[in-house]
Amino acid sequence: MLKWVQSGLSAVAGTAEPIYGPDALQSVTTGLTPETAFGELTRQDLEWRSLPYTNVETQTFYLTTVTGHVVFVQVILSNIAGLHTTAQFTCRVYHPDNAEDRVWTSTHLENFKVGADKTSFTADKLSIDLSEDLNTYKIKSEVNDKSLVDIVIVREAPGFKIGKNGTTNFGTDPKNPWGSMRHVFWPRATVAGTIVSNGHLIEVSGNAMYVMALQGMKPHHAAARWNFVNFQGPTTSAVLMEFTTPPSYGSQVVNVGAVVRKDQLLAATIVNTAEHTKVKSDDANGWPEPLEVKFTWSGVQPESLTPLQATLEGAIPNLVERVDVMSEIPAFVKKVVAGVAGTKPYIYQYSNPASIKVKFGDEEYEEAGHLYSEATFIS
Structure with missing residues (x-):
């Protein structure tokens, strides 16, 4: 935590950090070869971490539909200095030809929480649930009338992380990093369901990609x-x-x-x-x-x-x-x-x-x- 207060203005406003040098980065790729890069996903990899210090966690589902709609839905969980946690649900619907279907909403979530299983997430009028076999996400959101979401994402190809934990660490002491960056992926999945965008019902069918990310620092x-x-x-x-x-x-x-x-x-x-x-x-x-x-x-x-x-x-x-x-x-x-x-x-x-x-x-x-x-x- 010393690094957050090392420069008072930096801790508040995000000004430039000192020059720590390249050795203060432990890349997720360090020590790996193309033959050893793949890491198989486990349940723990798909859990929310809910860290007690400044960090941003996201779940993002990118959808490419047979009707030409490009969609992403996302939950953002932000912790500021371990003092205040907020959550947002973001939805973008885009179609190159149908302007009436386009929407962009970012809605503050009330009464949000990570489930006891650490893989589910709920808030008022929102639920995201992962199946026991780790193959299916069910997402339902009524948090914003302009973007009502009711979809099911089914993994089609293996998910992956890079290396043991998909994480790049920051800090001059590798055993005690002061920051991190983590990604795990489902590169190919299917999606089915409906989205109501600006009052227009869209039958959603096509491909999906999923990434769970954590930025354990500013x-x-x-x-x-x-x-x-x-x-x-x-x-x-x-x-x-x-x-x-x-x-x-x-x-x-x-x-x-x-x-x-x-x-x-x-x-x-x-x-x-x-x-x-x-x-x-x-x-x-x-x-x-x-x-x-x-x-x-x-x-x-x-x-x-x-x-x-x-x-x-x-x-x-x-x-x-x-x-x-x-x-x-x-x-x-x-x-x-x-x-x-x-x-x-x-x-x-x-x-x-x-x-x-x-x-x-x-x-x-x-x-x-x-x-x-x-x-x-x-x-």
């Missing part, structure tokens, strides 16, 4: 930039999660991912790249807004050790939204953080058709599908 101290990829095709899914640390930890890149086909995990990967191959300067903030991208995955199938190479590249012309994160926080905090720390976080969210090229052993194929991607710039 998010802007953990990462300066993020890239996120969720590709869903008729048989193939690919996920990639990359963050770059601030200079205080050596501006190091941590990148994890996976490629699956139907019910088979082709590889959980730690040798990946996320490139913005063409950008333009955003007049509003100066960030290099991506226009074209290239993502690559390289690894081996955990059991057969069959090698995998996958590439997805091309233009991403359809920017769904550019999110000004600072606009979501109180004005006085925004003024202090922007004036002293110089942070100006923006999230660029994209929804585009795309194709992935896969080489798995001697087999090569290309599959068309849908790409949802995010590029986040923080500091």
Whole structure:
């Protein structure tokens, strides 16, 4: 806890940390090889941690439907300095052609709690339940009349974490880290149910991807930039999660991912790249807004050790939204953080058709599908 109060303003407003150096980061990929990257998910991996200090936990379900809707539903559980815990339920529904179906809601939750089994989550007018066999999530939300959710997510391919616990740790003493970043995934699942978006009933059917994340420290101290990829095709899914640390930890890149086909995990990967191959300067903030991208995955199938190479590249012309994160926080905090720390976080969210090229052993194929991607710039 000393690091939270080492600089009083930093503890309150999120100003820059001292330069600890690259040795103060213990990446989730440290000591792993492509052959040992895969970690099988257990019940404990899917439990809420409810840490007693500053952290943010999320469950996010990304849906790609046969009707062309792109949806995500998310629970955010935030603890501020171990003193105050809040929860939000967020829902985005997007369709490229049907503007009347589009909605974005973020609703404060009342009387929220993690269940005794640590995998369920409830609040007034909300429930998220994981089945005993760890294969099915049932999500029902009536917390906001603009986005009523009643869906079932069924895992189709193996879930995964990287290594033993999917966690990157921060701190100069590896045995006593002062921060962490954790991700576990279901890269391919199915979804069925209904969503009422702005009064429009949507029959939901298609593919889903699920990620449970924990940032066990202030998010802007953990990462300066993020890239996120969720590709869903008729048989193939690919996920990639990359963050770059601030200079205080050596501006190091941590990148994890996976490629699956139907019910088979082709590889959980730690040798990946996320490139913005063409950008333009955003007049509003100066960030290099991506226009074209290239993502690559390289690894081996955990059991057969069959090698995998996958590439997805091309233009991403359809920017769904550019999110000004600072606009979501109180004005006085925004003024202090922007004036002293110089942070100006923006999230660029994209929804585009795309194709992935896969080489798995001697087999090569290309599959068309849908790409949802995010590029986040923080500091």
